[in-house]
Amino acid sequence: MSGPAWSAGAPAEIDRRAGGVPARSTFPPLDELLAGFEAIRAAHPDLVRRRRIGTSRLGEPIHVYAVGGGPKQNLIVGGVHPNEPIGSLTVQHLIEELCADPGFREAFDATWHIVPCVDPDGYRLNEGWFDRPADRLHYARHFYRPAPDEQVEWTFPVDYKLAYFDRMMPETQALARLIDAVEPDVYVPLHNSELGGVYYYVSRACGPLFDILRAVPKALGLPLALGEPESGDLVAAADAIYLMFGFAHTYDWLEELGLDPVGPKPAGDSSTSYADRHGAFSLIAELPYWSHPASEDTRATEESYADLLARTGQSHVETGRVLTDVLAAAAPYLTLDTPLRRGAEAFAPGIADSGRAALARAAGPEAARPATEAERFSCEDVVHMFRLRFGSMTLQALEAECRAGLAPAELRRVARDLADVYERWQDDAVRATPADPIDLNKAAGVQYGAVLAAGALAAGLIDG
Numbered sequence: 001m002s003g004p005a006w007s008a009g010a011p012a013e014i015d016r017r018a019g020g021v022p023a024r025s026t027f028p029p030l031d032e033l034l035a036g037f038e039a040i041r042a043a044h045p046d047l048v049r050r051r052r053i054g055t056s057r058l059g060e061p062i063h064v065y066a067v068g069g070g071p072k073q074n075l076i077v078g079g080v081h082p083n084e085p086i087g088s089l090t091v092q093h094l095i096e097e098l099c100a101d102p103g104f105r106e107a108f109d110a111t112w113h114i115v116p117c118v119d120p121d122g123y124r125l126n127e128g129w130f131d132r133p134a135d136r137l138h139y140a141r142h143f144y145r146p147a148p149d150e151q152v153e154w155t156f157p158v159d160y161k162l163a164y165f166d167r168m169m170p171e172t173q174a175l176a177r178l179i180d181a182v183e184p185d186v187y188v189p190l191h192n193s194e195l196g197g198v199y200y201y202v203s204r205a206c207g208p209l210f211d212i213l214r215a216v217p218k219a220l221g222l223p224l225a226l227g228e229p230e231s232g233d234l235v236a237a238a239d240a241i242y243l244m245f246g247f248a249h250t251y252d253w254l255e256e257l258g259l260d261p262v263g264p265k266p267a268g269d270s271s272t273s274y275a276d277r278h279g280a281f282s283l284i285a286e287l288p289y290w291s292h293p294a295s296e297d298t299r300a301t302e303e304s305y306a307d308l309l310a311r312t313g314q315s316h317v318e319t320g321r322v323l324t325d326v327l328a329a330a331a332p333y334l335t336l337d338t339p340l341r342r343g344a345e346a347f348a349p350g351i352a353d354s355g356r357a358a359l360a361r362a363a364g365p366e367a368a369r370p371a372t373e374a375e376r377f378s379c380e381d382v383v384h385m386f387r388l389r390f391g392s393m394t395l396q397a398l399e400a401e402c403r404a405g406l407a408p409a410e411l412r413r414v415a416r417d418l419a420d421v422y423e424r425w426q427d428d429a430v431r432a433t434p435a436d437p438i439d440l441n442k443a444a445g446v447q448y449g450a451v452l453a454a455g456a457l458a459a460g461l462i463d464g
């Protein structure tokens with residue numbers, strides 16, 4: 001029984017449980033993940049309820065598993081970005097502990113709704129690297145991230161100024177229906193990052209929660225990410241903790257920078273924005289696979305922040321140009337309309353756009369200050385991340401045509417030339433950023449701790 005442990009001190013109990021995720025060195029393929037949930041349901045038929053919430057585009061059923069019957073509704077969703085599988089370890093451990101420990105269930109006074117994977121098609125397309133996730137080149141070479149308008153996380157409806165989006169995928173519709181049915185008090189879509197330190201997004205500020213969120217990675221030996229945030233419009237509520245903003249905030253920010261806030265193939269709003277309508281407290285934990293000590297080094301460098309933004313922004317423009325040129329040269333010969341190709345075609349101009357955003361920010365007066373070591377590290381690594389990820393997706397799209405016997409000699413030459421460029425990008429990335437793999441159970445442990453902290457906040461176990 002763990003009830004007394006919670007009332008005696010939720011932070012210590014969260015720390016302890018975050019450290020208790022079992023070790024493993026691979027990510028489960030989808031069949032293994034779902035088999036694990038089914039085994040738990042078979043072992044605890046009185047505790048675990050399963051309900052189908054929808055169907056993937058390729059026809060696979062999507063299920064939610066519910067445990068507990070308390071009044072607080074905690075909704076935890078894996079696979080919102082199918083290239084981010086740390087959550088698969090988190091949800092597996094969460095349902096196991098909920099079933100094994102009555103005191104743990106009672107402490108939260110909640111019904112837990114857990115979706116193991118809301119994008120099964122996209123998850124399966126990433127399984128090529130799950131056997132050796134510690135190897136960054138192997139990971140990137142088999143990487144798949146859906147085009148923005150095919151990501152469950154970013155395909156919720158929008159109607160703002162010139163932006164209009166209502167083309168929700170079946171998976172997104174399934175999640176929207178579930179959010180409306182559950183009316184969550186706590187909503188945690190399970191994301192993760194790639195290289196650096198740990199950071200979070202929250203839907204509202206909460207000091208006592210922030211203390212726990214920063215203590216858990218420290219206890220597990222993971223650095224915080226104190227460098228450049230994912231997007232220049234983000235506002236930090238505390239070190240490594242950002243406030244979530246809706247679509248309108250980013251739209252207005254891009255407009256102010258003089259950039260196109262809509263783009264040729266717009267996506268929609270986030271699932272957390274959608275959960276707002278029910279007053280949910282939303283939390284996202286971003287955990288890397290590889291850590292780097294520079295990610296929390298806030299000492300000033302000799303380079304100005306403006307120069308750093310301009311230098312790395314120019315690199316993004318160049319990466320985007322290389323990939324856009326490759327896709328233009330390949331276009332007359334491409335016959336397969338695959339998710340990898342649609343992703344490659346969306347991200348090539350997207351990389352250049354993010355470069356232009358950095359260049360616009362470099363020209364602003366607030367960029368006239370020294371950059372920190374953490375900012376330099378994170379800005380530089382994103383250059384490598386974009387090249388490794390989206391160079392690979394472009395290459396995979398071309399290789400699919402070659403392997404299927406559909407590629408004329410011209411297309412094979414385009415693919416070979418890109419393979420040469422990609423090899424240089426791989427060498428550059430390895431030289432620039434030695435990747436120090438994080439134990440997967442520690443990364444999942446930080447995410448698990450965040451899920452428990454959000455649940456504890458809703459249950460009144462910590463002050464809000």
Ligand SMILES: [Zn+2]
Pocket residue numbers: 081084191192
């Ligand atoms: Zn994500």
